[in-house]
Amino acid sequence: xxxxxxxxxxxxxxxxxxxxxxxxxxxxxxxxxxxxxxxxxxxxxxxxxxxxxxxxxxxxxxxxxxxxxxxxxxxxxxxxxxxxxxxxxxxxxxxxxxxxxxxxxxxxxxxxxxxxxxxxxxxxxxxxxxxxxxxxxxxxxxxxxxxxxxxxxxxxxxxxxxxxxxxxxxxxxxxxxxxxxxxxxxxxxxxxxxxxxxxxxxxxxxxxxxxxxxxxxxxxxxxxxxxxxxxxxxxxxxxxxxxxxxxxxxxxxxxxxxxxxxxxxxxxxxxxxxxxxxxxxxxxxxxxxxxxxxxxxxxxxxxxxxxxxxxxxxxxxxxxxxxxxxxxxxxxxxxxxxxxxxxxxxxxxxxxxxxxxxxxxxxxxxxxxxxxxxxxxxxxxxxxxxxxxxxxxxxxxxxxxxxxxxxxxxxxxxxxxxxxxxxxxxxxxxxxxxxxxxxxxxxxxxxxxxxxxxxxxxxxxxxxxxxxxxxxxxxxxxxxxxxxxxxxxxxxxxxxxxxxxxxxxxxxxxxxxxxxxxxxxxxxxxxxxxxxxxxxxxxxxxxxxxxxxxxxxxxxxx
RNA sequence: GGCGACGUAGCUCAGCUGGUGAGAGCGCUCGACUCAUAAUCGAGAGGUCGACAGUUCGAAUCUGUCCGUCGCUACCA
Numbered sequence: 001x002x003x004x005x006x007x008x009x010x011x012x013x014x015x016x017x018x019x020x021x022x023x024x025x026x027x028x029x030x031x032x033x034x035x036x037x038x039x040x041x042x043x044x045x046x047x048x049x050x051x052x053x054x055x056x057x058x059x060x061x062x063x064x065x066x067x068x069x070x071x072x073x074x075x076x077x078x079x080x081x082x083x084x085x086x087x088x089x090x091x092x093x094x095x096x097x098x099x100x101x102x103x104x105x106x107x108x109x110x111x112x113x114x115x116x117x118x119x120x121x122x123x124x125x126x127x128x129x130x131x132x133x134x135x136x137x138x139x140x141x142x143x144x145x146x147x148x149x150x151x152x153x154x155x156x157x158x159x160x161x162x163x164x165x166x167x168x169x170x171x172x173x174x175x176x177x178x179x180x181x182x183x184x185x186x187x188x189x190x191x192x193x194x195x196x197x198x199x200x201x202x203x204x205x206x207x208x209x210x211x212x213x214x215x216x217x218x219x220x221x222x223x224x225x226x227x228x229x230x231x232x233x234x235x236x237x238x239x240x241x242x243x244x245x246x247x248x249x250x251x252x253x254x255x256x257x258x259x260x261x262x263x264x265x266x267x268x269x270x271x272x273x274x275x276x277x278x279x280x281x282x283x284x285x286x287x288x289x290x291x292x293x294x295x296x297x298x299x300x301x302x303x304x305x306x307x308x309x310x311x312x313x314x315x316x317x318x319x320x321x322x323x324x325x326x327x328x329x330x331x332x333x334x335x336x337x338x339x340x341x342x343x344x345x346x347x348x349x350x351x352x353x354x355x356x357x358x359x360x361x362x363x364x365x366x367x368x369x370x371x372x373x374x375x376x377x378x379x380x381x382x383x384x385x386x387x388x389x390x391x392x393x394x395x396x397x398x399x400x401x402x403x404x405x406x407x408x409x410x411x412x413x414x415x416x417x418x419x420x421x422x423x424x425x426x427x428x429x430x431x432x433x434x435x436x437x438x439x440x441x442x443x444x445x446x447x448x449x450x451x452x453x454x455x456x457x458x459x460x461x462x463x464x465x466x467x468x469x470x471x472x473x474x475x476x477x478x479x480x481x482x483x484x485x486x487x488x489x490x491x492x493x494x495x496x497x498x499x500x501x502x503x504x505x506x507x508x509x510x511x512x513x514x515x516x517x518x519x520x521x522x523x524x525x526x527x528x529x530x531x532x533x534x535x536x537x538x539x540x541x542x543x544x545x546x547x548x549x550x551x552x553x554x555x556x557x558x
Numbered sequence: 559g560g561c562g563a564c565g566u567a568g569c570u571c572a573g574c575u576g577g578u579g580a581g582a583g584c585g586c587u588c589g590a591c592u593c594a595u596a597a598u599c600g601a602g603a604g605g606u607c608g609a610c611a612g613u614u615c616g617a618a619u620c621u622g623u624c625c626g627u628c629g630c631u632a633c634c635a
Contacts, residue, residue, distance in 0.1 A: 023635060064635065135633090147633045165633065173559090173631060222574095227562060227630080234561075237632060265635060308635075336563090337629075373583085378572080379564060380628070387570070394584055398597060406594035413593085454572080457583075467598050476593040541595055 016292040016300040017044040017056035018272040018329075020308055021106065024060040024085040025067045027354040028092065030383065031338040032305070034371040039335065039452050040303035041098045042372060045506035046447040049525040055292050057275035059104035060086040063248040064264040065146050069186065078247045082107065092355045096364050097509040102279040106249070106264075106271050110281070114274035115267045116252035118323055119199075119241075123253070127202050127322040128241070130255065135244065136164070136176055136191035138184040144244035145176075145184055145191055152179025196244055197256050201266065203236040206318040210236070213317065213328060219449060221377070223306070224334050228313035236314070241266040269316040272302075273326070292327075299330040301450070306334045333450040336376035341384050352383070361385070361551050365508040366392045366543055372507050375453050389548040400463045400504065401511075401543040406470070407493045408518070408539035414479045420491030421532040424484075429492040432469045436462050436499035437527055443503045444525055459503035466496045494536075499527030511542040 019040040022028050037058075044056040062082035071081040086105055093103060104111070122128045136145045150164035155178050159167055163185075164176035176182065177193070184191050211232045217225060241263055242251060248261030273293065280288040292298050302312045309332065317328045340352035358367050370391035374381045411419070425433075439462035446455035470493055478486035498519055505512045505522045512522055518536060520528075 021635095025635095061635075066634065145633095149633090166631085176633085223563065230561060231632085234631095239632070243633080263633085265633095268635075306629075310630090310632075311635080339628090374570070382570070390569090390584065393595095397595065402594055402597045404594095406598080408594095410593050457572095460583085464599090467594095468600090470593075471591070471599040474591080474593085476591095479593090543595085545595065 013052045014291045014295055014298040015044075015047045015052045015054050016272070016276070016298065017047070017054055018300060018302045019056065019058035020302075020304040021058055021061040021268050021271050022089055023064065023066070024062045024082040024089070024105070025064070025070055026085065027088060027356060029352045029354050030358050030367075030371065031340075031352055033096070033355055033358075034338045034375055034381075034383075035305035035335045036303045037093070037096070037098050038368060038371055039333070039375055039450070041096075042452050042506040043301065043303070043447060043450060044099060045509065046444065046525065049502070049505065049522065050444065051524070053291070054101065055276060055279065055289075056099065056101045057103070057272060057279060058100065059102075059106060059271055059275055060089055061264065061268045061271070062086065062105050062107040063261075063267070065149070065243075065245065068245065068247045069149070072186075079107070088356070092359070095359050096355070096368065099509070102275050102282070104271075104275050104278055106268060108274070108278065110278045111267070111271060111274040112249050114277060115249050115262060115270050118270055118273075118319065119262065119266075120252050121324075122201070122319065122322045123199075125322060127205050128199050129202060130197060131200050131240075132195055132197040133240075134177070134193045135196050136182060136184075137194040138187055138189060138191050140187040140189040141184065143246075144194070144196060145186070146243075147174075147176050149185040150176045150179060150182050150191060151185050152176075152182040155180055198240040198242045198260070199251075199256070200238045201241045201315075201319070202238050203315065203318050204238055206321050207232060207236050209321050210314060210318060213321075214313070217331075220331060221333055223336070224309055224313065224332055227306075227309050231310050231314050236318075239265075239315075265311060265315070266319075269311055269319070272316075294325065294327065298327055300327055302329050302332045302334075304332065304334050306336050309334050331450065333377075336378070336380045338371075338374070338376055339380055339382045341382065353385070358388075362388065362392065362546060363510075363543060365511045366396060366546070368507055368509075369396045369456075372452060372456050377451065377453055385551055386548060389546045389551065392543070393545045393548075395460065397543045397545050399460055399467065400500070401541060403463050403467055403500075404497060404515070405539055405541050407466070407490070407497050408536060410475060411490050411494055411536045412538050414475065414483075415487055415490055415536070417536050419494065419530045419532050419534045419536060420487040422491060422495065422529050424488045425492055426488070428469075428473070429488060432465065432492060432496050433499070433527070435465050436496045436503075439465075440499060440503055440525060440527060447506065456504075456507055459500060459507075462496075462500045462503060466493055466500060469493060469496070495527070495529060498530060502527060514542060 017040050020036040044054050047054045067081055068078045071078040136150055138145050147164035151161055153160050154162035154167040162179060164179060166173050182191055214229055242260050243263040244259055245261045246259060249267045251260055251262060276289040276292055280286050304312055312332045320326045320328050370388040373391050374383055439458050443455040443458040446458060473489045475486045475489040478489060501512060502522050502525060
């Protein structure tokens with residue numbers, strides 16, 4: 001076990017941190033942040049500190065029917081709508097400190113080119129073929145309708161506003177042709193069935209390979225593995241990978257005539273690869289992406305929400321198998337959902353907070369802490385403004401923020417405003433430092449296993465140990481009777497704080513770098529002794545407590 | 559309907575392949591301390607581990623049924 005981790009964490013290993021592509025159809029909320037972006041960032045930051053070569057990529061998913069429909073409703077073009085949210089996302093990431101190596105979008109020429117390459121290769125190898133089917137066509141809007149944009153009467157329960165994919169009243173799954181009195185949700189007109197031809201990905205070609213591959217996965221979360229195996233066992237369906245749309249990546253062949261595009265779910269996952277290539281090009285080493293996609297020692301970890309599991313554990317791996325020569329995911333630590341007071345977070349339904357709203361209420365690091373402490377790694381997690389505020393005030397500020405302020409204040413005042421020499425430490429002093437070092441080892445292996453909540457708790461436990469050490473040694477008393485001992489104790493506490501800061505650095509990038517001037521930058525996953533004599537000025541608190549009464553009353557207004 | 563999962567202290571959650579008296583954080587009570595953002599430290603109270611029935615020497619942990627909650631069901635991505 002220990003040996004395995006040593007080799008896994010060997011410095012310089014390529015680690016692809018692949019993060020779900022946010023859909024540029026509306027603001028993202030805290031559930032998305034906790035589900036994918038924050039855990040990915042914590043993981044990536046730790047991997048960099050360990051010395052691995054991290055490539056963390058994602059981008060805005062700018063295609064898909066919902067974007068075209070919403071754009072129509074607002075009287076703008078799909079590109080304008082997608083651009084608007086892309087800009088918002090980029091600003092969110094900046095404010096949150098999400099440390100992308102490249103954050104791009106699926107709207108680039110590069111992405112289209114890579115998508116074409118994969119499409120053509122799968123086509124030439126016979127994993128893509130053409131089939132025709134009957135689809136509802138809205139003559140007034142002049143386009144084919146996705147199932148969910150057809151309304152009608154449910155044949156089972158007579159509910160008048162059942163959708164083409166499912167009746168919301170009786171919950172049954174439907175085919176659009178089953179609806180009585182079908183209507184277009186876009187224009188309200190009666191759609192007609194027309195024959196349309198599409199390309200299909202022969203996912204069934206990979207059933208055996210995928211089943212065998214899933215059997216070899218170790219360390220995967222149980223819910224991810226069960227869900228994925230279940231999909232394969234039920235039998236894989238071949239899927240249409242083109243749509244009757246005029247918004248999306250164009251086909252590299254013209255067999256089907258105009259008005260066809262590659263559908264989002266096929267091309268969006270290709271973004272991981274195309275973004276890696278774009279990153280390599282931007283860095284002047286166009287072939288560098290291969291280290292992450294072809295190397296035997298490369299790891300790839302995909303951070304997604306559970307709604308995306310089949311795309312990353314079945315479909316994308318199937319596409320990669322068909323293409324050949326590229327690495328399949330090492331791990332897909334999909335998170336469950338964050339609920340808000342019991343309801344599924346949904347920006348469109350107004351449940352929960354958007355990332356922007358969260359950042360209005362809380363400091364970025366404080367928000368990162370509260371979410372990281374509540375990540376839905378095993379099961380759904382329930383959040384609220386009160387819960388976030390409690391995490392910040394009673395945990396982050398009280399334990400860690402206060403500790404930093406406490407120690408720096410005493411060192412500043414008691415030790416002549418400089419780092420004391422490290423010599424003369426007693427067994428109890430060394431025991432504290434050993435505990436902090438052990439916490440770094442423990443937290444490191446927890447993060448490596450993507451147990452980010454546990455690792456954060458480990459770090460906070462180390463902070464609590466420093467507080468306990470101070471209460472036991474009482475340096476404020478020693479300063480009056482035994483200044484020499486006081487210096488040793490405060491020097492030890494300061495050294496311990498330096499170590500705890502490393503453990504928390506992946507979670508709290510902003511407040512960590514705030515201390516760079518005093519404690520030096522965090523550039524490796526280890527505790528380093530400060531140079532004796534370095535100046536320690538009068539500190540200012542890292543975090544402010546939040547006033548829940550004010551926040552909650554503001555929220556009511558909003 | 560089918561599939562997957564969840565229901566453990568007031569709150570938010572951990573508890574691999576069954577076995578020392580059931581855990582953590584926060585909250586609460588009491589005590590200590592006063593260097594620190596009324597922060598910290600220690601001690602303690604608090605749970606028939608959703609219900610019922612099985613398997614077993616022994617189950618929160620396995621099986622079945624039921625109740626409750628949720629997600630997915632392949633054209634939301």
